[in-house]
Amino acid sequence: MEHFDKKEIDAKIAAGFPLTHRRHNRLHIEMPFGLVNDPNGLVYHAGAYHIFYQWNPFGCTHKNKSWAHTATRDFCTYTMPTLALWPSDAYDKDGCYSGCGTVEDGRLRVLYTCNAKDAAGNRSSAQRFGTLVRGAVQKEEIVIAGPPDGFTSHFRDPYLFHWKGTRHLVIGAQTAEKRGCVLVYREIADGWTCLGELKTQLKDFGYMWECPNLLSFGDCDVLAFCPQGVPARDYDRQNIYQAGYIAGHASLDAMEMLTHGRFKEFDRGFDFYAPQIFTHEGRHILIGWMGMPDREADYPSRAEGWVHSLTLPRVLTLRQGHIFSAPAAELKALRHRETERPLEAVGESEFSATLYDLTEIILDLTMGEAYSIAVELLFGLEKLVFRYDRLAQVMTIRRDGMKLGGRGERRFKLYAERILSMRLYVDHGAVEAFFRHGEEAATIALFPEKNIRPTMRIFSDVDMDRISGVLWELEPLHFEGEGHGGDGENM
Incomplete structure (x- = not known):
């Protein structure tokens, strides 16, 4: 077990902000060093x-x-991590594996999975509460x-929820026969x-x-989860691991998701996993991990x-x-209003x-009479391509035109009768795309070889x-105290 010196690590984090390396994302939460993965405790x-x-x-490994x-x-200004x-x-x-957050008697508490292995590598997994006190979780x-058994x-x-006035939790599990499931x-x-x-x-x-x-x-319930070991199909489940949901009616009397539909993915891109959802004032807010397990070579x-x-x-x-899904409305505050630029063309193919x-x-x-439409993001000679086949009703995302990082394509069904609507957020090393007003979304990590301003070509x-x-043009996220060694404890 590594020695963790919180004071030393926090000082190193603060010294790393603002993030200045050209590959660092500025619209997305990331760290100046180390490996980030699952969002927790939202x-x-x-x-x-x-x-x-x-x-x-x-380090940049799945350890520690x-x-x-x-x-x-406001999702624009954050305390120093x-x-x-x-x-x-x-x-x-x-x-300290994944878990959830809750408010209890005015305290912010978390529930997480403790992971321990013996000398032979046998794992034990226990679930534990803790309370956030002065920036650290007291276990x-x-x-x-x-x-x-x-x-x-x-x-x-573990993920906490209330049902009929009583607190419950769901937790990811595997049967002795190596079948994935959720326990309550x-x-x-x-x-x-x-x-x-x-x-x-x-x-x-x-x-x-x-x-x-x-x-x-x-009156409808959603069970979200990340299954591992599901084979890919032509138009879905194309990542090594999936993140999605089934919608129906959860009966804890029958212990069954009743009348649910098929499993659907939250995101159709290359780099999305382990989302967590929390609810505030009627909004269900999702944050995911922009990454993928067991694909280390995709992230240079x-x-x-x-x-x-x-x-x-x-x-x-x-x-x-x-x-x-739609980006949180608060993100509109990142827009530089004076840079607003209309995009208009009539009767054009380019x-x-x-x-x-x-x-x-x-x-x-x-689209008019057009049946093949492409939106390209060009980084010099490199490119990311969104191509829509109107006849087949298929959107294809290709990043084979990038020299570094993951490549390949993702394909999914998307019905657009007259108008193909898209919303894109382009960061230094990431693109998040929303199609048909959020009917589908896609997260893509990118690593352009050269530091060059992108061009969009349609x-x-x-x-x-x-x-x-x-x-x-968007403002980058702001972290309080960046450049001044802020303590990050103001909220």
Whole structure:
């Protein structure tokens, strides 16, 4: 177990802000050093949104799993990130794995998975509460010592929710037969009791389910989770691991997701996993990890000493069993109003515009007689391509035109009758795309070889009726005290 000196690590974090290396993202939360992964403990408390996330401060490997913490009132200005939770005893000596946040008696508390291995490499997984006090989580009682009989030690990522006035949690699990599932626990007078597996109609759906969330959209419930070991298909499940949901009705009396639809993915890009969703004032807000396990070679920033980001915060809505996602409205405050530039062309098959280093783009492409439409982001001779086949109703994302990092393509079904709508956020090393007003989304990590301002090029097989839209230069996220060694404890 590494020695964690919080004061020393926090000072090193503060000294690393503002992020200045050209590959560092500035619209997305990331760290000046180390490996970032799963968002955790998302909760609204004392006037601010609190965001924890897994972090290895000692390298770009999946070891030394700790939690960093930041807070924001507006998703634009954040407290300086600090180390908040780290391995320190026999229960979590091999990592503080994912968990959730809650507010209890005015305190911000977290519930997380303790990971420990013995000399033979056998894993033990326990669930533990802690309370955030002066920037650090004070560890408290172990509330679930291990998985129930019939399940392996792959037992992690607790998520709290209320049902019929009583606190419950869902947790990712694996049966002894190596089948992924979600278990449900109920809080009782003297602890927590396991109600069993929340059954679904999904068959042969992976060997492990991670990062479950259970939430309600009015009279419909959504079970979100990350299955591992699900084979790819032509138009979905194309990443090594998936992140998605089923929508139906959760009955904890029957212990089943009733009348649910098929599994759908939150994001169609290359680099999205382990999302967590929290609710405040009626908004379901999702933050995901912009990365992918077991794909280390796709992320060359490791050579610079850091890797991965969190996604933009997205607000989710459910319509007819399908989740739509949109960037949080607060992000509009990042727009430089004086840089607003209209994008307009009538009866053209080609159009281009020079972008800013940090850009938001809103596009409406009235296709007319065009059946093949492409939107390219060009970085000198490199490019990322979004190509829409109107006849097949398929969107294809290709990043084979990039020299560094991951490549390949992703394809998914998308129906656009007359107008193809897109919204793009372009960061130094990332693009987040929203299609058809959030019907689908895609997260893509990019590593342009040269430090060059991108250009957007739109073209089609024949003239389109109209190209319309707008773009803005965006302000980078601001971290309080950056450049001044701020303590990050103001929220």
